[in-house]
Amino acid sequence: MGDLLAGPADVAAGLAVHGADAVDRSAPASVRDALAGRDVPARLAAGDPGLWGPAVEEEATTRLGWLDxxxxxxxxxxxxxxxxxxxxxxxxxxxxxxxxxxxxxxxxxxxxxxxxxxxxxxxxxxxxxxxxxxxxxxxxxxxxxxxxxxxxxxxxxxxxxxxxxxxxxxxxxxxxxxxxxxxxxxxxxxxxxxxxxxxxxxxxxxxxxxxxxxxxxxxxxxxxxxxxxxxxDAEAVSAALGGDRDNPGLALGAALAAAATTGRDKVALVPDGTGLDGLGDWIEQLLAESTGKAGLGVLPVVVESPQAPGATGPDVLTVSHGGALTAGDVPGGGCEPDLAVNGPLGAQFLTWEYATAVAAVVLGVDPFDQPDVAASKDNTRRILESGPPAQAPSSTEGAIEVYAPPGTPADLTGALRHLVDGVGDAGYLAVTAYLDRVDDAAAAQLRPLLARAAGRPVTFGWGPRYLHSTGQYHKGGPPVGSYLQLTGAVHVDLPVPGRPYSFGELQAAQAAGDRQALADRGRPVLRLHLTDRSAGLAQLLDAIGRWRA
Incomplete structure (x- = not known):
């Protein structure tokens, strides 16, 4: 917390970024100064499409309208x-x-x-x-x-x-x-x-x-x-986005880039309890889909609270976020973040967009395309047309069918251990659940449980929602991810009117299509199919809890 509060905050229009100077100083040379030296703040505020290189310029010309x-x-x-x-x-x-x-x-x-x-x-x-x-x-x-x-x-x-x-x-x-x-x-x-x-x-x-x-x-x-x-609120903060100082968007973007280029390429997004519920999920898509490509990227990790496991680590930049702080409040909501971003929601939206575009300049990626998203969509379409590939479970335990990758243990505990233990020092584990996020909400408890067990960043996404968010990073980002996919039995299906498939068939095809896209890129995927969703989730949570108790 000392570094967070020692330096001046970057503040504009009620939005404050604490800790950016300390993160910038951790790099061999100031990323912020380098960006200012290239006149990036003013060029971006003016909508210069050439910031990301000639290969991106044509697309950027039609994708910078978010600035105003x-x-x-x-x-x-x-x-x-x-x-x-x-x-x-x-x-x-x-x-x-x-x-x-x-x-x-x-x-x-x-x-x-x-x-x-x-x-x-x-x-x-x-x-x-x-x-x-x-x-x-x-x-x-x-x-x-x-x-x-x-x-x-x-x-x-x-x-x-x-x-x-x-x-x-x-x-x-x-x-x-x-x-x-x-x-x-x-x-x-x-x-x-x-x-x-x-x-x-x-x-x-x-x-x-x-x-x-x-x-x-x-x-x-x-x-x-x-x-x-x-x-x-967005209008008020926009006036600051062309400057080299007192520019929270530049401070945040430079800090994200400085961390990513010096080994902290996972960003834990921690809600600090001052409102802005769900902002982490929105930031997650923005960062993952904008930067996760060409083997590069910043992995956002949405955690549940300042006390939740997985918010810190040697390769993790901890960023708390929330509404405006009252006098005397300490940023972070009880954790010790590297960065704290506080302010009104409209200003948060524009500032994070600006910061993501700035970080992409440093990383050398196109912040506006999503080149790997189509892979899962194409696979889904083929599966809907030809049917899912036949596959037998490697084992069945209670309400869980285990579909372990070749060469890995076939039993539930062994397969889970192998997947988690295989997450390297630079890796992460992604849990993707093709389930009902209301009736099967207990699945989200797997994220903190596995984060505590693995001692590594763990993300959680509901399918197919995550395909439009972190799905790009999973396939286009650094090849260091391991994947646990959950699917569930559908006992009462629902037809899609005017289409030759049902919602259950579409859901299954999307899960299979993404598994194929990940496998094609050499990513390890363990699928657990819940023949009884409630019983299967209870069984899985109990197994992981006993395994690492």
Missing amino acids: THRRSRELLPQLAELAAELEDLDHVVLAGMGGSSLAAETITRTLGRPLTVLDTTDPGRVRAALADRLERTVVVVASKSGTTVETDSHRRAYWQAFLDAGMTEAEAARHFVVVTDPGSPLEATADEMGVVVLPADPQVGGRYAALTAFGLVPAALAGVEVTELLD
Whole structure:
């Protein structure tokens, strides 16, 4: 904590970054000074697409709109107010969107205590539960930048059919939808055919940088959030982002890069208890998908609390985050972070976006593409067309079928030990769960349990949600990851209307497709299939607890 408080904080518009100078000094030469010497702060604030090299320049030209989208987004405010008034009787807001189309809105509503149902799963049980919840009072925000996201299209189809099955006419059903997508996308054409409201996204902003566009603002506004304040906070901090000093975005980005280039390329994201619930999940996608490519990258590790295991380590940069601190508060919420980032949510969004783009300059990666995401999608499509590959479990113990990689122990405890013990000094373990994140929420307890057992960074992601977040890093980042995939039996499936597959089949194909993509890159994957989800999770948690007790 001494280093954190010894140096001056970088503060602008109520957002403070503590500890950046100390992290920068840990590098052989100041990363911050080098960036300032290249005039990076002013060039980025001005939207210079050449910052990441000539190979990136063409794409960056159309992806830097996030720098001032908070200004253009004000044009949405009158329409949002009018729409919220028109749909006042539809007080159950469902957001069907993946990754950058849903994470910001979820963060906003969780932070401000407004109800929002986020549907970012293909688990048939969770989809069925959403469809059964206050259907007549539901407005569905269908959000997809490309307009081709298979999960979101499936959700749209399921809700449309549910409204018709409830006795609504097509015109009545159309009133229950709002679409957010890029102008000219296939989803916009579909929405026109359905006769539903379309609110255009900012085409100059990529999904994970879209927090302050229609993707973040529309569902939040319909859920009752006063979104103007978010734009005001971003506007206030934006004035500082062109300077070499008193620039929290530069301080944060330089510190992330300095740590990553000196052996601390895992970033533990620690909520400090001062609000901003869910911000870590949003930062996770931003950092992982923007930097995890070409064998490089910063691995974000979202931990549950300042006391949770896995927040520290020789190759870990510990970063706490939260709302503004009151006088006399010590940053970190009880842990001793290397960095502490505190301030209003709108300013956090813009500052982290800026910092990620700055870190990418130093790392030498394109912060706007996601070259390895397509691998899992392509595999999923092939599996849906031809069926899943036949595979027999290596062993079955209670409610768990073990699918161990060749050459590893076949039993549950042996396979787990082999996977965890194989995580090297520079490695990490990723737990990915193709389950119901409400009914099977106990699966998330595996992250801290395994982090304590392994003594290494452990991440947790719900499938297929993580495919649109850390999935890029898993396949394109440093090849040091090990993977534990959980799947579960589906006893009551749900068809996807108008498609030759069900949600259960889609979920299974996505899990198999990602396993194949990881295996193709030489990543070790242990799959555990729960024939009874509740019993299997209890059995697994007990096994790991007894193993490392």
